Amino acid sequence: MEIETDLRADAAVLRPAGRLTMVTAGELRARIDETVAGGHRVVVLDLADTTFMDSSGLGALVGGLRATRVAGGDLRLACAGAQVRTVLQLTTMDRVLRPYDTVEDALRAS
Amino acid sequence: MSRLLLLRVVATLTIVLGVNYVVWRWLESVNWSAWWIAVPLVLAETYSVVDVTLFGLTMWRARTRPAPPAPGPGLTVDVFVTTYDEPVDLVLRTAEAARDLRYPHRTWVLDDGARPELAAAAADAGVGYLVRTADWEGRNRHAKAGNLNNALFQTDGEFLVVLDADQIPDPELLHRTLGYFSDPQVALVQTPQYFTNVPEADPLGSQAPLFYGPIQQGKDGWNAAFFCGSNAVLRREALMQLGLVGYVRATDQAVREALRASRTVLARARRRADDPRVAAAVDEVSSAARSSLALLDAGEPLADVTYAFQRRVDEVSAAVVGTDVAAMRADLEAIGAWPVETDSELGAPVVDEEALARLTDREWSPLGALASVQALVRAVDVDRADEAQPVMPVATLSVTEDMATAMRLHALGWRTVYHHERLAHGLAPEDLGTMITQRLRWAQGTMQVFLQENPLRVPGLRFGQRLMYLATMWSYLSGFAAVVYLAAPIIFLCFGVLPVTAWTWDFFARFLPFQLASQVLFLVAARGIRTWRGQQYSLALFPVWIRATWTAAANVWFGRPLGFAVTPKVRQDGRGSWRLVLPQLVAMGALVVAAVVGIARWGLGYAPWVGTWVNLLWVAYDLVVLSVIVQALRYRGYTGAERMG
Numbered sequence: 001m002e003i004e005t006d007l008r009a010d011a012a013v014l015r016p017a018g019r020l021t022m023v024t025a026g027e028l029r030a031r032i033d034e035t036v037a038g039g040h041r042v043v044v045l046d047l048a049d050t051t052f053m054d055s056s057g058l059g060a061l062v063g064g065l066r067a068t069r070v071a072g073g074d075l076r077l078a079c080a081g082a083q084v085r086t087v088l089q090l091t092t093m094d095r096v097l098r099p100y101d102t103v104e105d106a107l108r109a110s
Numbered sequence: 111m112s113r114l115l116l117l118r119v120v121a122t123l124t125i126v127l128g129v130n131y132v133v134w135r136w137l138e139s140v141n142w143s144a145w146w147i148a149v150p151l152v153l154a155e156t157y158s159v160v161d162v163t164l165f166g167l168t169m170w171r172a173r174t175r176p177a178p179p180a181p182g183p184g185l186t187v188d189v190f191v192t193t194y195d196e197p198v199d200l201v202l203r204t205a206e207a208a209r210d211l212r213y214p215h216r217t218w219v220l221d222d223g224a225r226p227e228l229a230a231a232a233a234d235a236g237v238g239y240l241v242r243t244a245d246w247e248g249r250n251r252h253a254k255a256g257n258l259n260n261a262l263f264q265t266d267g268e269f270l271v272v273l274d275a276d277q278i279p280d281p282e283l284l285h286r287t288l289g290y291f292s293d294p295q296v297a298l299v300q301t302p303q304y305f306t307n308v309p310e311a312d313p314l315g316s317q318a319p320l321f322y323g324p325i326q327q328g329k330d331g332w333n334a335a336f337f338c339g340s341n342a343v344l345r346r347e348a349l350m351q352l353g354l355v356g357y358v359r360a361t362d363q364a365v366r367e368a369l370r371a372s373r374t375v376l377a378r379a380r381r382r383a384d385d386p387r388v389a390a391a392v393d394e395v396s397s398a399a400r401s402s403l404a405l406l407d408a409g410e411p412l413a414d415v416t417y418a419f420q421r422r423v424d425e426v427s428a429a430v431v432g433t434d435v436a437a438m439r440a441d442l443e444a445i446g447a448w449p450v451e452t453d454s455e456l457g458a459p460v461v462d463e464e465a466l467a468r469l470t471d472r473e474w475s476p477l478g479a480l481a482s483v484q485a486l487v488r489a490v491d492v493d494r495a496d497e498a499q500p501v502m503p504v505a506t507l508s509v510t511e512d513m514a515t516a517m518r519l520h521a522l523g524w525r526t527v528y529h530h531e532r533l534a535h536g537l538a539p540e541d542l543g544t545m546i547t548q549r550l551r552w553a554q555g556t557m558q559v560f561l562q563e564n565p566l567r568v569p570g571l572r573f574g575q576r577l578m579y580l581a582t583m584w585s586y587l588s589g590f591a592a593v594v595y596l597a598a599p600i601i602f603l604c605f606g607v608l609p610v611t612a613w614t615w616d617f618f619a620r621f622l623p624f625q626l627a628s629q630v631l632f633l634v635a636a637r638g639i640r641t642w643r644g645q646q647y648s649l650a651l652f653p654v655w656i657r658a659t660w661t662a663a664a665n666v667w668f669g670r671p672l673g674f675a676v677t678p679k680v681r682q683d684g685r686g687s688w689r690l691v692l693p694q695l696v697a698m699g700a701l702v703v704a705a706v707v708g709i710a711r712w713g714l715g716y717a718p719w720v721g722t723w724v725n726l727l728w729v730a731y732d733l734v735v736l737s738v739i740v741q742a743l744r745y746r747g748y749t750g751a752e753r754m755g
Contacts, residue, residue, distance in 0.1 A: 022430060022476040026385050054476040055434040055469035056387075066441035090468045096442065 003031050011107055012040035017049035020057030020084075028057075032064035032075070041073025044106045047099075048079035053087050061097055076106040113634075114172065120631045121166030127624040128159040134620050139611045148609040151598050154591035161588070162628045164581035169635045171331025171574075172324055175529065181288030187215035188267035191237075192257055192340075193275040194222045198231055200537075201275045205237045208273060213284035218265065222257045240264055246498040254339070255504040255511035259353075262503050267346065274340040277303070277536040287343045290527045297348035297524035298516065300326065301341045301531060305538035307748040313741040314545045315647040316538035319639040326528040328635075334578035335528035336516035340536070348524050352515065353503035355522065361492050361500075362412055368489030369403045372396070375482040387433065388480070391426050395483050398422040402490065412492060419490050423483070427475040434476070435469070507562055509672060510555025517563065517579055521570035540747040542687045546654055549647075553586045553658030554665075554672050560586075561666040588648050589655030596652075596697050596732055599725040603708030606717055613720045646738040653693040687743060694739045701729045701736075 001024040004015040012035045016028050035043055043064065050057075065075040080088065080099040088094040100106040132155055141148045189208045193201045201219060209217045218238040221228050232239035240261050242251070252259070258272065269291065273279060280286075287299045302322035308314075329335045337344070376396045383389040402419045406412070468474075477483045494500040505514035516526060539545040565571060565579035601607050610617060632641060664670040688695065705726055712722040 021478070022388055022391070023383075023385065023480070052478075054474050054478065055431040056476050058469065059434040059437050062438040062441045066445050069445045087469070087474065093438075 001027055003028060005031070005035070007040065008107075011042040011044050012038075013044045013046055013103055015046040015049060019052040020050050020060065021052065021054045022056040025056040025060035029060045029063050032060075033067055036067050036071045036073065041068060041071045042107075043068050043073065043075045044078055044103055045075065046078050046103050047081065047084055050081065050084055053084045058087060058091065058093060062093070065097060076100060076109060078103045078106040113637075117169050117172060117631075117634055120627065120634050121169055124624070124627040124631045125163050125166050127620075127627050128162055131620040131624045132156050132159045134616075135610070139617065141608050141611050144607045144609060147594075147598060147601050147607060150594045151609040154594035157587065157591045159624075161581075161584060162631070164577060164584055165635075166631060167574075167577055168325055168328035168332075168581055169631070170328070172328040172635070173331040174327060175330070175527070178287070178289035178527075178529070179292055181213065181285065182292070185213075185269060185288055185291075186267040187213065187269045187271065187284060187288070187343075188261075188265040189215050189217045189271040189273065189279075190220050190258065190261055191218070191273050191275060192220045192222070192254055193228070194254075194257075196275040198225070198228050201228060202231050202235060204273060204275055204278050205232060206235050207278045207281075208271070209235060209237050210281055211279060211284050212281050213288060215271075215284060216265070216267065218261060220257050220261045222251075222254075243498070249496065249498045250506075251498075252502070252506040253509065253511075255502070255506045255515075256498070258504045258511070259499060259502050259506070262346070262349065262353075263499060269343055269345055270349075271343050272340055273534065274536065277340050277534040279341075280533045280535075283533045284343070286531060286533060287529055290529070291343075291345060293525065295523070295525045296527055297345045297519045298335075298337055298526040299343045299529050300335055300338055300526065301529050301533045302326075303338060303341055304532045304535055306535045307537050307540060309748060311741070312643050313738070313745040314539065314542065315643040315738070316545070318644065320636060320641045320644050323530065323639060324635045324637070327530060329578045330526070330528040332574035332578050333525055333572070334520060334575040335526045336579075336582075337512040337519075337526070339510065339512040341534040345524075348519055348522075349503035349515075350501075351522060352505070352518050353501040356503075356505070356518070357494065357501045358412070360502075361494055362406070364494070365412065365416060365490050365492075366403065366406060368486055369399050369406075372399045372482070372486045375486070379480055379482045387430060391430055391477060392480065392483070394426040394429075395423060395477070395486070398426070399486065399490075416490050416492055420487065423477060423487050424470070424475075427477045428470045430476040431467075431469045508555045508558040510552055510559075513556060513579075513582070514559045514563065517559065517565060517568065517571070520572075520575050521568050523570065540745075542742050542745070543690055545742070546651070546690055549651060550654050550658055553655055554662045556583055556586050557659050557662035558666060558672075559583070561662060585648065586655055586658065589652040589659065592649045592652035593656070595649070595728075596701070599728040599732070600700050600704040602721060602725045603704040603711070603717075603729070606711065608721065613718075613724050643738065646735050649732075649735045650694060650738050653691075691739050691743065694736055698733060698736050698739075701733055705729050 001020070002017045004017070006013040006015070014028075014031060014035065016024075018024065020028060032043055045061070045064070061075070061077070068075045075097070077088075077097055077099045079102060085094075085099060088097065088099060100109065132152075135152050135155055140152050189211065191201060191205045191208055201221075205217060205219050211217075216238060218240050219228065219232045220240050221232075222242070224241040229239045229241075242256070242260050243264075246256065246260065250256070262270070269288065271279075271283070283301075287301065290296050290299045303318070304322070305316050308316045326335050373396070376392055376399065380389060380392045380396070383392055398419055402415050405415045405418075477487075488495070504511050505518055508514050519526065539548055560583040565576045565583070568576075571579075598609050602609070632645075661670070661672050665672050708717065708722050708725060708729075711717040712719060
């Protein structure tokens, strides 16, 4: 999957495009880990181009949350589409990973 | 019965003489030094001997049925007038005649063109009007077979009559045919197709007096008279049984094909899988597919096997979700255990197990990430989602629904009847282009059935029925033999190449009696009706038969489209139609040139006189046969009874 990276002063914004599934979740996890290892403790996932997410995709988000928290940072979601929001709501994971409407909102939350 | 006895004597004689001739040809007289023409010729001759043998067997049981009993009261009948794009007034004329059939019934116009003006006209005429339901949108429409299948599920009569839009029925149609159905095994009564817009000379060979007569009567004797698409009465129950059996068979076939095909696609997915979890899931699904196929082969019911397969896939999916959820929980617990800065309203992360179980929902299944698996899961099911109706009573495997439907009815043990009485009067094509399109379509349809459901192998048919279906299909292979029969004399006259070892007494003593016997057989079988047109066209349309065989094979084996067109009933401008028969015109030219060259070679002493004269006679015969093409080109359409003859 294609993941666009935007490194800012206060955070890294990752923009995964396509379907976030069992096949692609590993790539996102690896990218988050690299970003954290590179010193960016706050990671914002811009999900505007993520069309679909399954349990493995959700697992990658939680794994990423853990990695950032361990490093003393945070992982935040922005611009999630309808399917991703539904998955988050139905699994009640939106209580752990709150989806923000825009990347700016997510950044401001800190 | 003396006629039947005579037929059998002549048929036996013809077959014996034919076998005698062709065996001698193979063993004693093939000129192997010119094998490139000698072998095709002996093959073509073998083809013809088989053809005449099958004709002889057809005539073996030619039966003239006594009049059927009068039908009892209270039978329910739906009369279907099928149309696609024929003019409204033409359809309406047929619909009104159908409405006025004497036996109580309901009449329906089946309009595949969904034309509002036809709907209004049908309402005015007091007949029903049916179009495709919404289920057909975006799915294969299956032409006329689909039209009939759609109507079958919107009506409920015990019997149904199928009429083409231009076949005007006689008011007695039902009274004369329904009586046959007092035999509960009878599924179909077919009556002849006869055309009123055809002059006595029938330049386009539209009437088929040999087929709608001796041939169908002969097939009837073997319980193999078949459905010809129009002017027929069918028993709904038989068609429905056909639909249900067909549904099970089609589903079984589709599921098996999907499971078999899955081996390669899953193997490819397995090679591409970087993630060990993906690889494991693919392995699981592969093993499920393998065992499902084994269960099907062991005769387990389709429903159980597909259900079990779906469940296995769901379990694999659930297992993947399970490991995901376990990992998530571990991650969250880890975060909870670490003294990290958290959002104040977040508190300790609480995750609801039940909520997480929703991730196994089939729509969100992690296996959905594997397109190959997803397609497989969809295919291994019994809902036939690709079709508008899971049950298709009228066969849809071919562009001509009729023969395939009849063959399947016979395979299920039903009886059919050929009732030899004109009870509908129709319109034939009036120009060469339309006629050729129509013949091509029939031939393609027949060859499609032949290649997909070979009558020699279809389970349930009796031996005689197999031969009768084979006879019809075999006759459409004549195009290849025709090319050889046209080429052989040209090659001899121009180049002196002999396909047989010699034109000697040995040859004539075997060839002539066989030819004579087969002509007598035709004469006795035809009983005075003129069959010459049919004989001419079976040779003269050789490019059509070859194209039909070729395109049907490409369609069945390689999925190529047939280039199929619905036959237009309205006369089109015939200009330039010589292009349609260019191969025949070229052949005629070549025959004439060959005759001139042959005479010159003989005159100059390069060629023996016997061979030359035999081949000149042969050329003359070919030219007389092909001359029908010239007549057809000169035909300008039907101008009425006063110019008949």
